[in-house]
Amino acid sequence: MSGGQPPNENPRQPKDLQGLLKFCLEATKEEDAPAIPDNPEGVLESMDPQRRQWLEDALKGMSVDVIEQLGNGIKNLMDDTVDLDAKEETLDCLEDWLGNIDMAINFHKIGGFAALTKCLLSQHPSLRTGAAHLIAEVGQNNEYCQDRFIQEGFLQLLVDQLDHDQDEACRVKALYSISCLCRDYNPGRDAFTKMDGWSVVVRAILSDVLKLRTKGCYFLGVACTENSDTITDLAKMGLVQQLVSILQEPLDLSHEHVLSLLVTLIQFSDTSRAEAMEPALGLEGVLKSRLSEGKGKEEYMESVIHLTNLLKLCSKEEEQADR
Missing domain, CATH: 1.25.10.10 (Leucine-rich Repeat Variant)
Structure with a gap:
């Protein structure tokens, strides 16, 4: 928001009973009224029924x-x-x-x-x-x-x-x-x-804006778990390859969300898993490289868990065990 704001001489009116109680206490804080409580719900529960009714009527008004x-x-x-x-x-x-x-x-x-x-x-x-x-x-x-x-x-x-x-x-x-x-x-x-909104989200993930990458991966991950058609659509777009291209960069905090989405795709899409296991993609080498960077560092703990799971999911032994 631009510019500084002058002191608020007319506080915003409350929208619920707890807000109304806080509003009243704020308005009288220079007097002998009690301090504003941390738990207005508790104050309401112990309040005299007539006083509570008065507050409810005031809010309706x-x-x-x-x-x-x-x-x-x-x-x-x-x-x-x-x-x-x-x-x-x-x-x-x-x-x-x-x-x-x-x-x-x-x-x-x-x-x-x-x-x-x-x-x-x-x-x-x-x-x-x-x-x-x-x-x-x-x-x-x-x-x-x-x-x-x-x-x-x-x-x-x-x-x-x-x-x-x-x-x-x-x-x-x-x-x-x-x-x-x-x-x-x-x-x-x-x-x-x-x-074609999914393509737009994928482009956002591939941008250099880390917030877009993080929020975009989360959104796609949730969408995949909600609807199998979405996983199919994303697999057809070659999303696995796009995510692997991000993982080729040195490990950073956004990789946790990229890895989480990759796990979801490989777990729920045979097409994505087959693509991930293509030798030409070089996923195993990328995962091992990122794993060596993240091991022993607390901030990368979740990434290390995802990397370990991905290496297991994409191993030939795991593929044979699933048959």
Whole structure:
């Protein structure tokens, strides 16, 4: 986010009962009120029933204001005369409210997704990043919003951002958002497959942006365990060879995720395993070289485990034992 922010004279309103309790204690911390507890849930459990009911009624009374704030946020994001700092702050505020599934649905119904589209297409990287992050937070485990994002073309916008954006943070957030719209959601995964999205993720993994490599490998690994067709598609792309090319580089922390994905491919795809065992690929030599670099170093402990497993999976003895 750009620029410093002035002191917050109007704290954001709470979205749940625990938040309301903290809000009240914050507002009176200069007085004789008790200190803010680390576990507001425990305080609520021991609270006098009448006082708790008062807090619940107060929270319900704020619901109209929430919708009003969502509407004001949409206006800010759509208005070209509003400055960048204000738009960035608006995206932050919206994230606070839209973690609630019902509020996320309301946000769509009052036109909020149009504002997110505008931000994704903005010339300002901070707005593209903020919008992609908000799409991820809104869409995750929310089938209503996942469906609307797919139907309204957001997945293609995010794929384009991942593949072509010049800003690293924008690409990372686009991948995060794509993952949230596709994991554990068949319509999202099917739409992503039709637009050749897996190829875009593979290109991201092969880039020199380590965050993209890490998050991309994790996403593909989860996708492979969820759907056998995805493993087949990735095997046909020659993903094993692409991953081995990364492993030819000196060992680094991102290799842990590359190795984990390679283990998944070889375990669940006969095609991938056959490719891995081709002598021309030279996988065994690469694995042994990386293993010698990682042994005895705590930061590479997981990589060493994956390397050891891969050497076993790709050995001729293991292949014969499986027959």
